[in-house]
Amino acid sequence: MSFDLYFCRQDRSLPAIAELKEYFAASGLFKTTDTEDGRVQFWYQNEATGVYCDFSYSPLDAAELEGSGSGGLSFNLNYVRPSFFAYETMPLVEAFCRRFNLDVEDPQEQTVGPAETSRLIRTWLAQNQQAMGAVVKMAKEEDMELHYLPEPEATAWWEYMSIRQRIENALNEDVFVPSLMILLGPTQQLFTMMVWQTDVTQFFPRCRYVLMHREKKRMFGTKVETGLVAYDSVIAALGALLDDYELDGLTIKYLKPDKTARLAQVVQTLELSPVDLGQHTQIATDRFHDVALF
Numbered sequence: 001m002s003f004d005l006y007f008c009r010q011d012r013s014l015p016a017i018a019e020l021k022e023y024f025a026a027s028g029l030f031k032t033t034d035t036e037d038g039r040v041q042f043w044y045q046n047e048a049t050g051v052y053c054d055f056s057y058s059p060l061d062a063a064e065l066e067g068s069g070s071g072g073l074s075f076n077l078n079y080v081r082p083s084f085f086a087y088e089t090m091p092l093v094e095a096f097c098r099r100f101n102l103d104v105e106d107p108q109e110q111t112v113g114p115a116e117t118s119r120l121i122r123t124w125l126a127q128n129q130q131a132m133g134a135v136v137k138m139a140k141e142e143d144m145e146l147h148y149l150p151e152p153e154a155t156a157w158w159e160y161m162s163i164r165q166r167i168e169n170a171l172n173e174d175v176f177v178p179s180l181m182i183l184l185g186p187t188q189q190l191f192t193m194m195v196w197q198t199d200v201t202q203f204f205p206r207c208r209y210v211l212m213h214r215e216k217k218r219m220f221g222t223k224v225e226t227g228l229v230a231y232d233s234v235i236a237a238l239g240a241l242l243d244d245y246e247l248d249g250l251t252i253k254y255l256k257p258d259k260t261a262r263l264a265q266v267v268q269t270l271e272l273s274p275v276d277l278g279q280h281t282q283i284a285t286d287r288f289h290d291v292a293l294f
Contacts, residue, residue: 001078001079001080001131001134001135002076002077002078002079003076003077003078003079003108003123003124003127003128004074004075004076004107004108005074005075005076005093005104005105005106005107005120006073006074006075006104006105006107007073007074007075007096007097007100007102007103007104007105008073008102008103008104008105008112009101009102009103010103014057014072014073015073015100017040017057019100020040020042020057021040021042023096023099023100024042024055029044029045029046030042030043030044030055031043031045038058038059039056039057039058039059040056040057041054041055041056042054042055042056042057044089044092046088046162048161048162048164048165049084049088049158049161049162049285050284050285050286051084051085051088051089051158051285052286053075053076053077053085053089053092054075054076055073055074055075055096056073056074056075056076057072057073058072058074059072073102075093075096077089077124078286079127079128079131079132079135080128080131080132080135080289081128081285081286081289082149082151082154082155082158082285082288082289082290083125083128083151083154083155083290084154084155084158084159084285085285086120086121086124086125086128087121087155087158088158088162090117090120090121090124091117093115093117093120094115094116094117094120096115097114097115098115102115103115104120106120106123108123108127109123128289128291129291129293132289132291132293133293136293145188146288146289147184147188147190147283147287147288147289148190148288148289148290148291148292149182149190149191149192149288149289149290150290150292151290151291151292153191153192153207153208153290154288154290155290156192156205156206156207157180157182157192157207158285159250160180160205160206160250160252161179161180163247163248163250164177164179164205166247167203167245167247167252170247173201173256173257174200174201174257175201175202175203175254175255175256175257176197176200176201176202176203177202177203178194178195178196178197178202178203178205179194180192180193180194180205180207181193181194181282182282182283182285182288183280183281183282183283184280184281184282184283185279185280186279186280190283190288191207191208191209192207192208192209193207193208193209193210193211193228194207194209194210194211194231195210195211196210196211196212196234197213198212198213198214198263198264198267201254201255201256201257201259201260202254202255203245203252203253203254204231204234204235204238204242204252204253204254204255205252205253206231206252207231208230208231209228209229209230209231210228210229210230210231210234211226211227211228211275211277212225212226212227212228212229212267212270212272213225213226214267214268214272216268225272226272226274226275227272227273227274227275228272228273228275229270229271229272229273233270233271234270235253237266237269237270238253238255238266241255241259241260241262241263241266242254242255242259243255243256243259
């Protein structure tokens with residue numbers, strides 16, 4: 001099941017393939033593949049977020065062109081994905097249409113007109129929800145597992161991971177910029193998590209849990225402890241030690257190198273919940289959904 005769009009001009013002309021290849025190559029996120037039948041696929045994949053989609057060109061003969069306004073350009077995005085797949089890819093559709101003066105034909109809504117990111121996102125979200133209804137029914141019949149992460153948590157993960165590398169590249173200070181992980185636990189519940197390296201200064205992007213490693217003093221020596229702490233508890237404990245970093249409208253808490261004097265004391269006050277990471281699996285972004293069906 002997938003969401004498909006077609007691109008057209010009133011005069012039924014198409015951009016030259018050389019122009020298309022140059023356009024998609026310029027972003028650095030597309031891979032171009034030529035097939036023996038003349039089809040060209042422009043595959044988009046963002047390693048930071050796991051989001052992917054494809055644009056493609058398929059040559060049509062004269063008879064096909066005479067009966068169709070859609071030409072041979074199309075876009076494809078799968079369903080049963082988190083909402084941020086649409087948030088990231090629909091702006092690509094609008095930018096593509098603007099560059100080549102194309103209208104978009106949406107067979108889901110049976111419309112033809114200018115590409116508008118917000119409208120395309122709404123359409124995909126609605127269609128994705130319908131698709132999830134069918135998938136849930138099939139999953140029950142075939143005893144399939146479906147993994148769910150609430151949309152606000154999934155989107156917060158995506159917003160941060162989209163800009164994480166840019167933050168790291170822009171920093172002049174020695175501050176760790178962690179990745180966020182999406183984990184599947186033994187109860188088959190998903191959650192987002194980051195690792196806190198308590199001996200360094202770092203960013204604290206919003207997630208559900210923080211994984212900590214610390215040395216706890218005992219009567220005879222010290223003991224290394226590992227466990228989870230709720231993100232809100234960590235932020236509350238660090239309090240005024242944290243500063244705000246802003247980029248693209250997103251505000252992220254971070255600990256600056258000049259505010260570490262009380263850090264060791266704060267680390268000792270937090271209560272850790274033991275966790276066996278061997279029973280958890282990091283899950284890819286195309287293996288869960290964020291549609292609240294129940």
